[in-house]
Amino acid sequence: xxxxxxxxxxxxxxxxxxxxxxxxxxxxxxxxxxxxxxxxxxxxxxxxxxxxxxxxxxxxxxxxxxxxxxxxxxxxxxxxxxxxxxxxxxxxxxxxxxxxxxxxxxxxxxxxxxxxxxxxxxxxxxxxxxxxxxxxxxxxxxxxxxxxxxxxxxxxxxxxxxxxxxxxxxxxxxxxxxxxxxxxxxxxxxxxxxxxxx
DNA sequence: TACGGGATCCACT
DNA sequence: GTGGATCCCGTAT
Numbered sequence: 001x002x003x004x005x006x007x008x009x010x011x012x013x014x015x016x017x018x019x020x021x022x023x024x025x026x027x028x029x030x031x032x033x034x035x036x037x038x039x040x041x042x043x044x045x046x047x048x049x050x051x052x053x054x055x056x057x058x059x060x061x062x063x064x065x066x067x068x069x070x071x072x073x074x075x076x077x078x079x080x081x082x083x084x085x086x087x088x089x090x091x092x093x094x095x096x097x098x099x100x101x102x103x104x105x106x107x108x109x110x111x112x113x114x115x116x117x118x119x120x121x122x123x124x125x126x127x128x129x130x131x132x133x134x135x136x137x138x139x140x141x142x143x144x145x146x147x148x149x150x151x152x153x154x155x156x157x158x159x160x161x162x163x164x165x166x167x168x169x170x171x172x173x174x175x176x177x178x179x180x181x182x183x184x185x186x187x188x189x190x191x192x193x194x195x196x197x198x
Numbered sequence: 199t200a201c202g203g204g205a206t207c208c209a210c211t
Numbered sequence: 212g213t214g215g216a217t218c219c220c221g222t223a224t
Contacts, residue, residue: 059210202216
């Protein structure tokens with residue numbers, strides 16, 4: 001079942017935790033890619049120096065952040081990779097790790113230009129265990145920036161009922177963010193192989 | 199296993 | 212002109 005606007009219209013930390021175990025679906029011209037979210041990071045806007053919208057900044061890049069809850073915020077990082085975020089209320093959740101479920105051959109081709117079964121053990125592990133990697137595998141780029149996640153192209157749905165053991169720790173790659181670098185806003189599913197960093 | 203540099207773009211200052 | 216919510220490969224331990 002597809003997640004609706006109400007799911008995203010809540011506290012960002014709550015949404016970041018509840019996104020674990022949910023299924024990300026990208027319909028590329030009828031070619032469906034699906035994967036389970038296993039790692040997220042919450043970015044809290046106003047008092048979070050690691051967030052693009054820190055202090056209410058509203059530049060051209062971050063203006064998408066001020067759109068409705070349940071919108072995709074995609075931006076380029078380090079010149080060559082894209083990061084995929086899910087908006088809550090003027091804040092966002094970065095998706096850092098996904099476990100591939102459907103369309104795995106397409107993902108393997110996107111990442112390594114060969115079928116899933118011909119990947120090495122290491123390549124399978126590195127298919128979607130990081131924000132830049134999963135964006136390549138899921139064909140997420142800047143054309144999906146500001147896309148409504150309550151639509152039919154890119155959306156989230158409920159996973160199977162299961163017991164999820166959530167690990168709560170600090171975020172990655174934000175050393176410049178002063179006190180905010182120590183905020184425990186990274187969440188991942190304990191023991192899952194597609195977590196980017198344990 | 200752990201570090202360091204290169205790749206490559208554009209928003210921001 | 213600068214530098215980043217990253218990844219990958221090379222070299223060193």
